[in-house]
Amino acid sequence: MSSVSENSNQTVNEFPKQSPQRPLAKKLRVARAHAASEPRQCGFLRLPVELLAEVLLSTSSPRDVLAVARCSKYHCNTLMSPSNQFIWKHTRQYCKPAPLPDPPKKFTEASYAAFLFDAGVCEACGTVVKEMMDSFGLRLRLCKKPDCRNKYSSPTNNVLLYHPRVLESHQTFIETLPTLEYSQALSWTIGTIPKYYPESPPVYRSSQWVKALQDYLEASQVPDTFQKFVEECSKKAEWNLDFLKFCVDLHKWKILYQEAYEKIKISNIQFATQLALKEGYTVHDLLNTPTYIALLKPRHRSLEQVTSKDYEKHKATINAELAKVKEARRRREYENTYRQSRELIEKHYNRLRAGKQELPLPSLETFREIPIMRQLQTFPPAGSSEADFDKELKSNHVASKLKTQLNEWREKAKNELGRTLGYEDWKSPSNTKLHPADRVTARWVCKRCHRVSMRYKEDECLDFPGVCIHQCSAPMGKKIDQIPFKAGRFIKDEKAVTAMTKVLEARGISDDDPLSLNALEDLGFRILCKSCDRGNIVMNANSVVGHSHRHDNMEVVLLEEEEAKATLTHPIDKGLALKLLGPENAKASQLLRARKGYGCRHCVQVVPNEPSKKPKTPVMFIFDGLKSHLREKHKVETVRDEDFFYSEELQKAKEESEAKKTKARTLEV
Numbered sequence: 001m002s003s004v005s006e007n008s009n010q011t012v013n014e015f016p017k018q019s020p021q022r023p024l025a026k027k028l029r030v031a032r033a034h035a036a037s038e039p040r041q042c043g044f045l046r047l048p049v050e051l052l053a054e055v056l057l058s059t060s061s062p063r064d065v066l067a068v069a070r071c072s073k074y075h076c077n078t079l080m081s082p083s084n085q086f087i088w089k090h091t092r093q094y095c096k097p098a099p100l101p102d103p104p105k106k107f108t109e110a111s112y113a114a115f116l117f118d119a120g121v122c123e124a125c126g127t128v129v130k131e132m133m134d135s136f137g138l139r140l141r142l143c144k145k146p147d148c149r150n151k152y153s154s155p156t157n158n159v160l161l162y163h164p165r166v167l168e169s170h171q172t173f174i175e176t177l178p179t180l181e182y183s184q185a186l187s188w189t190i191g192t193i194p195k196y197y198p199e200s201p202p203v204y205r206s207s208q209w210v211k212a213l214q215d216y217l218e219a220s221q222v223p224d225t226f227q228k229f230v231e232e233c234s235k236k237a238e239w240n241l242d243f244l245k246f247c248v249d250l251h252k253w254k255i256l257y258q259e260a261y262e263k264i265k266i267s268n269i270q271f272a273t274q275l276a277l278k279e280g281y282t283v284h285d286l287l288n289t290p291t292y293i294a295l296l297k298p299r300h301r302s303l304e305q306v307t308s309k310d311y312e313k314h315k316a317t318i319n320a321e322l323a324k325v326k327e328a329r330r331r332r333e334y335e336n337t338y339r340q341s342r343e344l345i346e347k348h349y350n351r352l353r354a355g356k357q358e359l360p361l362p363s364l365e366t367f368r369e370i371p372i373m374r375q376l377q378t379f380p381p382a383g384s385s386e387a388d389f390d391k392e393l394k395s396n397h398v399a400s401k402l403k404t405q406l407n408e409w410r411e412k413a414k415n416e417l418g419r420t421l422g423y424e425d426w427k428s429p430s431n432t433k434l435h436p437a438d439r440v441t442a443r444w445v446c447k448r449c450h451r452v453s454m455r456y457k458e459d460e461c462l463d464f465p466g467v468c469i470h471q472c473s474a475p476m477g478k479k480i481d482q483i484p485f486k487a488g489r490f491i492k493d494e495k496a497v498t499a500m501t502k503v504l505e506a507r508g509i510s511d512d513d514p515l516s517l518n519a520l521e522d523l524g525f526r527i528l529c530k531s532c533d534r535g536n537i538v539m540n541a542n543s544v545v546g547h548s549h550r551h552d553n554m555e556v557v558l559l560e561e562e563e564a565k566a567t568l569t570h571p572i573d574k575g576l577a578l579k580l581l582g583p584e585n586a587k588a589s590q591l592l593r594a595r596k597g598y599g600c601r602h603c604v605q606v607v608p609n610e611p612s613k614k615p616k617t618p619v620m621f622i623f624d625g626l627k628s629h630l631r632e633k634h635k636v637e638t639v640r641d642e643d644f645f646y647s648e649e650l651q652k653a654k655e656e657s658e659a660k661k662t663k664a665r666t667l668e669v
Contacts (some may be wrong), residue, residue: 049078056087060302063114069110085109096303097260101249104242116250123159125146132254136247137181137197138205150550160537161204172230173212175237177204177497181247196248236391260303268296268306275311278534281322289321339422341380341389344371348393358406360465362413366485370409372401377552410468413437416487417467420444421497432514437464439511440520441500448472449480458578458640459545461493499548499556503527503541506558525572526564530555534634535602538567539642544641569604570645577641580623593623598644600626619652 012286036519047055052075056065065088069079078084088109092100103112122143133141138160142148155162164173180186180203184194187477195201219229272292276283286292291314299306311318352358361367368377376398380389392398414437418426423436443461446452449472452459456466467490474480501511507523510515520541527544529537531551538548538661548554558569582589599618621629626644630636636643 025105045074049084052078053087053116057090058092060304062088062091062095062100062109063117063118063301065091066110066113066117080110089121097256100253101246103200103318104246105239110522122148124151128585132257135180135182135185136250137178137244137419138203139178142186149187159206160208161206162206164209169216170213173216174232176240177212178240179204179244181244182251185251197244206523257303261300263299264303264305268299271306272296275308285322285325286305287320289318289325292315293363337380338377340386341377342368344386344389344393345377347390357511358403360410360468361406362409362468362485363471365471365482366468369484370402370405372398372405410609413468413485413487414464417442417444417464417490420487420490420492422492426598434514434516436512440517440541441497441504441509441511443493443496443500445493446470446472446489448489449474454578458543459496460549460638461496461545462490495548495551495554496545499544499554502539502556503544503558506556523558524561524564525568526559526561528557528559528564528567530557532602536567536605537599537601537642538564538605539572542641543642547642550636567605569601570599570647572641573646574641576646577639577643581639596620596622597646597648598623598626599647599650600629600634601643601645602630602636618650618655620647 052068056068056079059065065079069076070222079087092109092112100112100116103109107115115136116132119128120133120141121127122129122141122145124142125145125148126147127143129141129143131141133139140152140160142152151157152160158178179197180200181197182194182202183192215229219226269287272286273283275281276286276479278515287296295310295314296306299310345368346364347363348362353361362370367373376389376392381392386391414435415426416423418436421436423443426436442464443459444463444467445461450460451473452466453470453473456462462470468485470485470490472480503520504511504516506527507519509519513519523541525538525540527541528537529539529547529551531554537547544554544556580589580592598621600621604618620631627639630639630643634643
């Protein structure tokens with residue numbers, strides 16, 4: 001027990017009680033990616049030198065060795081090593097179509113391959129050119145554009161110096177200048193015999209000629225310096241001679257290569273044609289698939305024939321790409337046909353609107369949804385031209401079906417719109433009763449855009465034909481998608497319906513009477529608005545619809561003809577407001593608005609037997625002044641025909657009266 005207590009005391013002493021602390025934050029454990037998920041390194045990057053050499057020795061051009069050397073730093077260091085120069089030399093000696101000439105001094109095998117096969121830019125236009133240089137001697141490269149080649153082949157260009165005037169003193173440095181190794185290197189002139197250096201006419205770079213001439217003139221000033229200059233020129237001339245001979249040999253090899261390239265290209269195209277015929281492809285499609293292009297172009301450059309084995313290796317991928325091409329073409333053809341059919345259906349729709357044979361017509365988007373139109377638009381007759389399709393639209397068969405389907409659509413639209421007016425499943429055994437949607441009390445507003453076309457601008461709402469053809473619009477600068485007809489987009493215009501119902505009651509006409517519209521038109525300008533605060537505004541039945549939107553509950557009274565004539569101090573010019581409120585940039589509207597002679601009916605019209613409130617001489621305005629007057633004094637935001645009048649006689653009388661007053665004041669003075 002004692003030992004235990006001793007040990008326990010010792011433990012307590014060694015590990016004193018510590019104050020409570022916050023637990024240490026847990027470290028985030030990041031799981032190491034499994035070795036199997038790591039990308040595998042390319043085996044070609046780990047090839048030993050011996051195997052790499054065996055692979056490259058089987059190639060047919062130093063171009064391939066150069067491409068491998070540029071793959072990675074390892075390959076670059078390996079192939080640039082002096083011990084591996086035999087690889088470059090072997091591929092050069094066994095290059096197609098003939099062995100390449102030995103390089104001159106100062107050229108390594110790698111720099112030789114880069115000099116010959118590297119791409120560059122056209123000196124005339126800067127376009128990337130993948131072909132070999134046009135002149136190895138001048139290190140000149142041009143693209144295939146005729147303008148570029150004509151520019152440099154002309155003796156008047158500033159880059160090359162043709163047939164320079166050589167003095168005896170120029171012989172010191174002229175042999176050091178590179179020249180064009182082949183007379184037809186830049187352009188082929190018919191009727192001339194091509195010549196190689198040194199028989200070809202000399203063509204130098206202007207910059208090199210000027211530089212050499214300047215060095216010569218500077219060195220000739222000092223005898224010792226001139227002696228060194230002559231010795232350097234001698235060495236340069238010796239090397240330049242070898243280099244130009246090498247360029248001649250290289251250009252001859254280039255011509256052989258180009259001839260072989262054209263032959264192998266023709267052969268590979270013929271093979272592709274036969275292959276496409278055998279497999280049921282289109283040659284154009286086969287030659288434009290990414291996989292076949294990637295197979296074909298390197299074979300052209302390497303002067304190798306594409307074989308059936310090459311195709312079999314990539315057959316699955318090529319077939320998949322051809323299927324995509326075929327599907328894309330089918331889709332493109334369908335889209336073109338679909339677009340054409342839509343345009344022709346729109347043309348047919350406009351033709352029906354102009355003929356006014358099938359009224360009321362739905363909107364264009366709804367017209368496209370009519371079954372016969374949708375069928376023709378989605379599945380147009382195969383192989384039909386525009387004329388054939390248009391003829392089909394005009395045929396009796398299509399016209400008969402369209403007439404039937406439009407009637408069905410109208411009946412359905414009427415029933416759906418009737419529900420918005422409070423008529424659920426309206427039916428009547430009588431043929432003399434108007435459908436609720438056809439009545440003069442049927443008015444709607446689009447709750448999507450709350451706008452109307454110019455035809456319904458005065459009404460500020462839509463009747464049944466207007467609802468059918470309505471297309472939602474948006475303020476200038478905004479766009480709105482056009483959608484087919486849906487009755488749910490339209491709501492009952494309570495103000496217009498209530499006002500028209502009161503007019504019918506005042507006239508004693510039922511709204512379901514087919515003659516109700518004619519009866520209202522016969523009323524003329526006899527309807528008096530009792531809701532306007534000042535003035536006694538008289539209007540006809542057509543104006544009641546638009547005028548009703550000024551009041552929450554428009555009250556109307558039907559005047560007798562004599563009473564109405566007495567109230568209307570000036571006849572109403574129907575449609576004048578729309579002309580004046582037309583586009584502000586229209587010259588006709590500007591001229592009408594600028595003339596003076598517009599009067600306010602709210603100020604001058606009173607019912608007989610009431611105290612007259614109108615001034616003896618009415619105030620006359622230009623139209624813009626009248627608008628301001630109506631807005632400020634009578635709270636009228638939208639000017640309508642019943643709000644104003646135009647009187648040229650009153651304006652003249654007022655002008656004469658003012659002239660007399662002015663003359664009288666002048667005489668008094």
